[in-house]
Amino acid sequence: MLTNIGIYARVVARNTRITARSGSLKQAGLRFNSTAAKSTDITWANYFKLKKQNSVINTGASVFTGLGGGFVALSYLGNIQFDVETPIFGLDPLMVLGGAIFLGAGVGWMLGPFVGTAIFRLTNQSAMKQFRIKDKEFLSRVRANRVDPSSQSFSNPVPDYYGERIYSLKDYKQWLRDCNAFRRKAKEFV
Incomplete structure (x- = not known):
């Protein structure tokens, strides 16, 4: 231009x-x-540390939002007047209310990663642009090296299809070896 x-x-x-x-x-x-010199680039080791930190924050946020969702459901349902002797949906009312509390906790658990990701982004604002670039590159590598799951069996399970449990270079290399072993077993035994 x-x-x-x-x-x-x-x-x-x-x-x-x-x-x-x-x-x-x-x-x-x-x-x-x-x-x-690209001093703003993060290394793969730093990327994997940030990825692990994101996972820990998301799990912690899921615990808190799950407990919060269960507490909100309990406090709401605790204030409703109902007859203990009349069934709800053909079931015992206490069973239905207990299930509703667990449902509230489950919804809270599922909202946890949204809260956790927001916390992670706020705590690591300076590295987020480079983290996203590395994340795209990592996911493209995972996509290129993942195995075809159509030949899986009970004795030959697919090794971490999405690469969610890869938190270091050592884990990545082990994942590549596992993928090669899966391909070899699938080729020999199918």
């Missing part, structure tokens, strides 16, 4: 004049992409 409006040519011409005087590209202010 800059070449179309002529700005690029003027900037390059000015920088080459400065370069001719100073004798160096560094002093001219030119920077090539191959020489640029």
Whole structure:
């Protein structure tokens, strides 16, 4: 785009004049992409630490929201007047109310990852852009190396299809070995 409006040519011409005087590209202010140090990139080890932290925060948030959902259901249903002798949906009323409390806790548990992800993003705002880039790259690697689950059996289960339990480079290498072993077993025995 800059070449179309002529700005690029003027900037390059000015920088080459400065370069001719100073004798160096560094002093001219030119920077090539191959020489640029990317200090903002996170390493794979840091990515896996952040991924583990996200998982821990999501699990903790699920525990708290599950307990909160059960408490909300209990407090709501505890204030309703009902006849103990008349069945609800053909079942004992206490069984139905107990099931409703567990249902509230289950809904709370399922809302936990939404809360946990928001907490994770707030606590790691500076690294989120690079984390998302690494996450996309990691998921594309998982997608490229995952096995075909159609040949699974009880004695040959699929190794972590989505890569959810990979939290280090060691885990990733082990996952790749497990995928290769699965392919070999599926090829030999099917």
